[in-house]
Amino acid sequence: MAGSQYGTIFRISTWGESHGKALGVVIDGCPAGLPLKEQDFEDYMGRRRPNAGKFSTKRNEPDQVQILSGTFEGRTTGTPISLIIWNQDQRSHDYADLADKYRPGHADFGFDAKYGFRDYRGGGRSSGRETVGRVAAGALASKILKELGISFDTRATAIGGHPFKEAEPYLDQCRAEGDSCGSEVNCLIHGVPAGIGDPVFDKLDARLGQAIFSIGAVKSLDIGDGSLVSQAKGSENNDAFGLKNGRIAPLTNHAGGILGGISTGADIRLHVYFKPTPSISLRQDTVTKDGKETKISIHGRHDPVIGPRAAVVVESMAAITILDAMMINMTARLSSIKDFYR
Numbered sequence: 001m002a003g004s005q006y007g008t009i010f011r012i013s014t015w016g017e018s019h020g021k022a023l024g025v026v027i028d029g030c031p032a033g034l035p036l037k038e039q040d041f042e043d044y045m046g047r048r049r050p051n052a053g054k055f056s057t058k059r060n061e062p063d064q065v066q067i068l069s070g071t072f073e074g075r076t077t078g079t080p081i082s083l084i085i086w087n088q089d090q091r092s093h094d095y096a097d098l099a100d101k102y103r104p105g106h107a108d109f110g111f112d113a114k115y116g117f118r119d120y121r122g123g124g125r126s127s128g129r130e131t132v133g134r135v136a137a138g139a140l141a142s143k144i145l146k147e148l149g150i151s152f153d154t155r156a157t158a159i160g161g162h163p164f165k166e167a168e169p170y171l172d173q174c175r176a177e178g179d180s181c182g183s184e185v186n187c188l189i190h191g192v193p194a195g196i197g198d199p200v201f202d203k204l205d206a207r208l209g210q211a212i213f214s215i216g217a218v219k220s221l222d223i224g225d226g227s228l229v230s231q232a233k234g235s236e237n238n239d240a241f242g243l244k245n246g247r248i249a250p251l252t253n254h255a256g257g258i259l260g261g262i263s264t265g266a267d268i269r270l271h272v273y274f275k276p277t278p279s280i281s282l283r284q285d286t287v288t289k290d291g292k293e294t295k296i297s298i299h300g301r302h303d304p305v306i307g308p309r310a311a312v313v314v315e316s317m318a319a320i321t322i323l324d325a326m327m328i329n330m331t332a333r334l335s336s337i338k339d340f341y342r
């Protein structure tokens, strides 16, 4: 399957299926000398786990990351880092009914159209569980970014149009009806220096777009003021420049920290919109693989809403993208190369 690799210098390859033996990621391009142990992944993996009660699936996996390669005596060696997460709580029989029916809103039909057959257990590679590998790589990327003074504030902000903290009754109602709902996630990236990102095809906003849209169920992304800019006047939308702590900086941040594809030094502001979870137990119309009209009602364990668990996936993909762009940036000036080799 093409399309499972991301990044240029800090490069990840994720692998594995929802109901296969294990999932994981191979990370190439991580510098040598970073202290790294298996506990370093726990915080990120914990944020992705189904632990938010009503807000998440009942699938319960410890999601412990094992380091298979790339470290020696507790530090990275500069060689590929291979991380594995074993699947332990599979119930493939939950999915037997889906073997030849297409779930509305899910990837089943597209996979069959492309490959001719598919791993229907939990959606295979199109499962939300695929994101464990990205989150493990994201934990590593943000550990490096932390050493460079870059931090994240990422959280689910809305569920079905309701502010996150007031959404529980709405979510209860969706659940009781066998339905699901959409959600929003906000990600603020603080401390990215000015000058990161490449013009034209590798603009930082374009690369963040690829990273965020690669996450299942993401349907829209705002950078800075996002779609609202189409309603603004130039005088309102432009961020005037001034001096902040003696440095040139935009004094407001409608742009969301990026101009011309290159960071301005202001906070990078992302707002991500997730569609409702496709797998719902309400009866829906569908067809079988051989074209018979039928009904489908999806059981098994599904998140009633995706944003709360996916917030850390957004942060992980953003961290991988920023770190990779910073590594690429190290060759942007002859003087930097000369300084390095002098």
Ligand SMILES: Cc1cc2nc3c(=O)[nH]c(=O)nc-3n(C[C@H](O)[C@H](O)[C@H](O)COP(=O)(O)O)c2cc1C
Binding pocket: 057, 105, 106, 107, 123, 126, 127, 128, 129, 131, 215, 216, 217, 218, 275, 277, 278, 279, 301, 302, 303, 306, 309, 310, 313
């Ligand atoms: C963290 C996460 C968890 C998800 N959980 C589920 C789920 O429990 N059930 C489901 O049907 N889809 C779930 N999804 C969404 C599907 O993976 C996604 O909708 C599907 O692959 C179709 O792709 P698309 O929505 O990007 O077009 C989840 C996605 C993410 C990122």
